[in-house]
Amino acid sequence: MTGEIKSTDFAYIAGIVDGGGHFDWVSTEKESCTVPRLIIANNDKAMLEWIVRVVSPWVSHTYLYKQKKTLVSRHDYYHLTIQSRKNFKVLIPLLLPYLKIKYVIAKRILDRILEDD
DSSP states (O other), rough: OOOOOHHHHHHHHHHHHHHHEEEEEEEEETEEEEEEEEEEEEEEEEHHHHHHHTTTTTTEEEEEEEEEEHHHSSSOEEEEEEEEEEHHHHHHHHHHHTOOSSHHHHHHHHHHHHHHH
Protein backbone atom coordinates (compact mmCIF):
# COMPACT_ATOMS: atom_id res chain seq x y z
CA MET A 1 0.00 0.00 0.00
CA THR A 2 1.15 3.44 -0.78
CA GLY A 3 0.05 6.68 0.76
CA GLU A 4 -0.01 8.03 4.26
CA ILE A 5 -2.96 7.29 6.50
CA LYS A 6 -4.23 10.50 8.07
CA SER A 7 -6.64 9.71 10.86
CA THR A 8 -8.28 13.11 10.48
CA ASP A 9 -9.15 12.31 6.85
CA PHE A 10 -10.78 9.02 7.79
CA ALA A 11 -12.57 10.64 10.73
CA TYR A 12 -13.99 13.23 8.34
CA ILE A 13 -15.01 10.55 5.83
CA ALA A 14 -16.65 8.54 8.63
CA GLY A 15 -18.71 11.62 9.51
CA ILE A 16 -19.83 11.90 5.90
CA VAL A 17 -20.70 8.19 5.83
CA ASP A 18 -22.64 8.52 9.11
CA GLY A 19 -24.61 11.46 7.72
CA GLY A 20 -25.13 10.60 4.08
CA GLY A 21 -23.85 7.10 3.49
CA HIS A 22 -25.76 3.90 2.92
CA PHE A 23 -24.45 0.34 3.36
CA ASP A 24 -26.11 -2.61 1.68
CA TRP A 25 -25.42 -5.86 -0.15
CA VAL A 26 -25.74 -6.22 -3.91
CA SER A 27 -25.74 -9.30 -6.17
CA THR A 28 -23.14 -9.37 -8.89
CA GLU A 29 -22.84 -11.58 -11.93
CA LYS A 30 -19.07 -11.20 -12.00
CA GLU A 31 -18.51 -12.53 -8.48
CA SER A 32 -21.60 -14.83 -8.47
CA CYS A 33 -22.44 -13.74 -4.95
CA THR A 34 -23.49 -10.74 -2.92
CA VAL A 35 -20.93 -8.05 -2.16
CA PRO A 36 -21.04 -5.15 0.27
CA ARG A 37 -21.64 -1.69 -1.11
CA LEU A 38 -21.29 1.81 0.28
CA ILE A 39 -23.10 4.65 -1.46
CA ILE A 40 -22.60 8.29 -0.53
CA ALA A 41 -24.97 10.74 -2.20
CA ASN A 42 -24.26 14.46 -2.13
CA ASN A 43 -24.56 17.53 -4.34
CA ASP A 44 -20.94 18.52 -3.60
CA LYS A 45 -18.96 16.78 -6.33
CA ALA A 46 -15.64 18.20 -5.11
CA MET A 47 -16.13 16.60 -1.69
CA LEU A 48 -16.83 13.19 -3.24
CA GLU A 49 -13.79 13.55 -5.53
CA TRP A 50 -11.69 14.33 -2.44
CA ILE A 51 -12.93 11.10 -0.80
CA VAL A 52 -11.90 9.17 -3.92
CA ARG A 53 -8.41 10.72 -3.75
CA VAL A 54 -8.02 9.89 -0.06
CA VAL A 55 -9.16 6.26 -0.29
CA SER A 56 -7.64 5.44 -3.70
CA PRO A 57 -4.33 4.07 -2.31
CA TRP A 58 -6.35 1.41 -0.45
CA VAL A 59 -9.57 1.03 -2.41
CA SER A 60 -9.90 0.18 -6.09
CA HIS A 61 -12.83 0.70 -8.40
CA THR A 62 -14.68 3.65 -6.94
CA TYR A 63 -17.56 4.89 -9.06
CA LEU A 64 -18.66 8.52 -9.07
CA TYR A 65 -21.61 9.42 -11.23
CA LYS A 66 -24.07 12.25 -11.66
CA GLN A 67 -27.75 11.81 -10.87
CA LYS A 68 -29.90 14.19 -12.89
CA LYS A 69 -32.49 16.48 -11.38
CA THR A 70 -35.82 14.86 -10.65
CA LEU A 71 -39.21 16.06 -9.52
CA VAL A 72 -38.09 15.42 -5.94
CA SER A 73 -34.62 16.96 -6.22
CA ARG A 74 -34.13 20.46 -7.57
CA HIS A 75 -30.37 20.06 -7.90
CA ASP A 76 -28.04 17.66 -9.62
CA TYR A 77 -26.37 15.37 -7.15
CA TYR A 78 -23.68 12.72 -7.25
CA HIS A 79 -23.32 9.17 -6.05
CA LEU A 80 -20.01 7.72 -4.94
CA THR A 81 -20.14 3.93 -4.87
CA ILE A 82 -17.54 1.62 -3.35
CA GLN A 83 -18.12 -2.10 -3.39
CA SER A 84 -16.39 -5.48 -3.17
CA ARG A 85 -15.26 -7.63 -0.30
CA LYS A 86 -11.61 -6.78 -0.97
CA ASN A 87 -12.28 -3.04 -0.71
CA PHE A 88 -14.34 -3.42 2.45
CA LYS A 89 -11.65 -5.51 4.19
CA VAL A 90 -9.40 -2.48 3.95
CA LEU A 91 -11.83 0.45 4.14
CA ILE A 92 -14.02 -0.59 7.07
CA PRO A 93 -11.15 -0.96 9.58
CA LEU A 94 -9.99 2.55 8.61
CA LEU A 95 -13.47 4.01 9.25
CA LEU A 96 -14.66 1.94 12.24
CA PRO A 97 -12.87 3.90 14.97
CA TYR A 98 -14.70 7.06 13.86
CA LEU A 99 -18.16 5.79 12.85
CA LYS A 100 -20.93 6.56 15.34
CA ILE A 101 -24.29 6.04 13.64
CA LYS A 102 -23.28 3.37 11.12
CA TYR A 103 -20.74 1.58 13.33
CA VAL A 104 -22.92 -1.49 13.98
CA ILE A 105 -23.81 -2.11 10.33
CA ALA A 106 -20.20 -1.56 9.19
CA LYS A 107 -18.92 -3.97 11.87
CA ARG A 108 -21.51 -6.60 10.86
CA ILE A 109 -20.44 -6.32 7.23
CA LEU A 110 -16.77 -6.68 8.14
CA ASP A 111 -17.48 -9.67 10.41
CA ARG A 112 -19.48 -11.39 7.66
CA ILE A 113 -16.70 -10.84 5.13
CA LEU A 114 -14.07 -12.23 7.48
CA GLU A 115 -16.26 -15.26 8.33
CA ASP A 116 -16.68 -16.08 4.64
CA ASP A 117 -12.93 -16.16 4.01
